Amino acid sequence: MNSTNAIAVDLGASSGRLISGTYNGEKVDLKEQFRFSNLPVQVINDLNWDYMKIFQEIKYGLSIAEKDLGLLDSISVDTWGVDYGLINDHGQLLLAPHSYRDTRVNAYETQLYQKINKFDLFQQTGNQPDKINSILQLFADLQMNPYLKDQIKHVLFMPNLIAYFLSGQAKNEFTISSTSGLLDTQTRDFSQSVIDELGFKRAWFGELSKGGATLGNLSSAISNEINLKSPLQVITGVGHDTASALLALPIASEDREDVAFISCGTWSIIGRQTPKPVVTEAAFKAGLTNEGCFDGSNRLLSNLTGLWIIQELQREWSFKGEVVTFGDMVKEALAETSIDSYIDPNNELFSSPNQMEEKIEAFLKQTNQKLPKNRGELILIVIESLAFAYRRVIDNLVAVSDKKIKEIYMFGGGIQNELLVQLTADFTEKSVIAGPVEASVMGNIVSQLQVRNLLSADDTKRVMEHSYTVKHIKPANVPDLDKKYELFQKASQVQRVDF
Ligand code: ADP
Ligand code: LRH
Secondary structure, eight states: OOOEEEEEEEEOSSOEEEEEEEEOSSOEEEEEEEEEOOOOEEETTEEEOOHHHHHHHHHHHHHHHHHHHSOOOEEEEEEOSSOEEEEOTTSOBSSOOBOTTOSGGGGGHHHHHHHSOHHHHHHHHOOOOOTTSHHHHHHHHHHHOTTHHHHOSEEEEHHHHHHHHHHSOOOEEHHHHTTTTOBOTTTOSBOHHHHHHTTOOGGGGOSEESSOEEEEEOOHHHHHHHTOOSOOEEEEOOOBHHHHHHHTSOOOGGGGGGOEEEEESSEEEEEEEESSOOOOHHHHHTTOEEEEOTTSOEEEEEEEEOTHHHHHHHHHHHHTTOOOOHHHHHHHHHTSOOOOOOOOTTSGGGGSSSOHHHHHHHHHHHTTOOOOSSHHHHHHHHHHHHHHHHHHHHHHHHHHHTOOOOOEEEESGGGGOHHHHHHHHHHHTSOEEEOOTTHHHHHHHHHHHHHTTSSOTTTHHHHHHHHOOOEEEOOOOOTTHHHHHHHHHHHHTOOOOOO
């Protein structure tokens, strides 16, 4: 076949990027075309997406990619979950889209769960109730601004909102919608009963696209503005970054339920594929959630505060003038030995920005553990604690789905942290297959090729094997592993840390 050029727009918390995937029938070659910072903007009390800048950067990136590759054939967007924009009858945004770290939801949590209690919500939607979920964000928006109810025409999740800006077509996609807390466990479509209970309208969400769709061509206004020659098709491919990454893993469909995955980015997402949502009390108590895969199957997982803690340490140290790279941080940790002090990375204390070093110390003091004597020991505490947190979720996944896990696939930027990858293998006592770093981008490209009927689901494994290499990591023996894990579990019991 002639080769084809697809553009993946992947919006992560560390950066937004446009990466081209050139497919020749055998393999996909990825090439970074353009990368830009993607930080939320605090405006008085609100933490918002910098959506205008993002959109401008995407246009700029497209013109760069066309200069590099010649004609571009298709584009799709993936992002993290849960955030959305509200569009009125005139096609305008009613509010700047909020970041899920915005705090407006705090005042409305109790009210929401008085309407539908947490376990009911979990059973109806499969999503673990969480502050970040779209359901609570939208509930808060409507309580704060009742006028919105009469003005909303579309609620569009972020990848779908950006595709709307590109094509003028509004359509929500399954994987990203599955992070909202609004899909029904049985139908896997928007839940009419949850929507009615909260005073939302079903029509706002539109027809749900499963398995992706072509929306149409890039709007001519944009092509003219940036002088783009390409007849670019805007595709609503796999919209959620984690679902996207799973699509790119070189695993045959029949083996997918036997392995676990760990997505290592700003968040750590640990999960496994299951045929249907698991909504038992045990799954609820274990903090697990159910989200959707591009092929319509389920992913049972836990979203943990992940390398966000490392990112915050790096950002704060850099502000103090001590420039340090992620690579340097891993080296500093490798130079130390464990002091057997642990944090619970998922404690609420660590999910908000700023003063991460002080928060870690506060956690260690409150749990009567030894304090680190230098930066390397501090970083090692975080990395070891992350690996133990992964083990805890892996154990829960096995328990609630009553099925063993043979090995673990790790991917995302965090697999460049070789200490984290090795400790994950060691602490879970399982082999790890690591790669690729840009898994979400690769999955985004695969979904476009599948929607365009250039690649079948069955052939995807073979094409992925030709497109990138993975590393195999064997677990090493850790003396007193069980004792260490007990210390981690004990430290994790603390709920509120005074800070
Ligand atoms: P996201 O898309 O969720 O923002 P990424 O998948 O880009 O995140 O992963 C970002 C994380 O990867 C960073 O927080 C950092 O901890 C880790 N990372 C990136 N580069 C390196 C590196 N060279 N060495 C070690 N860790 C790295
Ligand atoms: C990871 C992720 C995760 C959560 C969070 C908001 O990037 O998509 O699954 O939904 O972002």
